[in-house]
Amino acid sequence: MWEDQLKFYDNIVAQCQDFERKGKKMIYTSANGYMFTLLNKDAEIGIRLSKASQKAFKEKYNATEYRSYGAVMRDYVKVPEALYSETQLLVDYFNESYNYVMSLKPK
Template sequence: MWEAQLQLYDSIVAKCPNFDRKGKNMIYTSANGYMFTLLNKDAEIGIRLSKESQREFKEKYNATEYKSYGAVMRDYVKVPEHLLCDTQLLVDYFNESYNFVMTLKPK
């Protein structure tokens, strides 16, 4: 399961020209000093979004907050399983997440 999710995650990132996947054990993307997508040890994908986009994503896709290593990741949404087959939608959200962190004050 985890290996399949890693392959999916990598295939999404490969379609996003502005950033690369990082990490060996903790898989993530980052820009501007902020992580903005994660693949946790439970093979769940989390995406960091603006407050408004989080609310819309949760309502539209019946999504929940994202947890990694037992901690709730503030500003992240968990990608529901039913969206995992829609790679283009996830590419769009990964890019939206990148664009969001690029609006934040650099760390």
């Protein structure tokens, strides 16, 4: 399952032109000094979004907060499995997440 999710995550990232996947055990994307997507050890995908986008995403897709290694990841939403068939939608959200962290003050 985790290997399949890694391939799925990598496929989404490959369709995004402005960033690439990082990490060997902890899989993530980052830009401007901020991580903005993650694949945790439970094969769950998390996306960092602005407060307004988080709220809309949670309401629209019945999504929850994202946890990695038992900790709640602030500003992240967990991608529901129902969206795993919506690759283009996830590409759009990955790009939105990238644009969000690029709007923040660099770390």
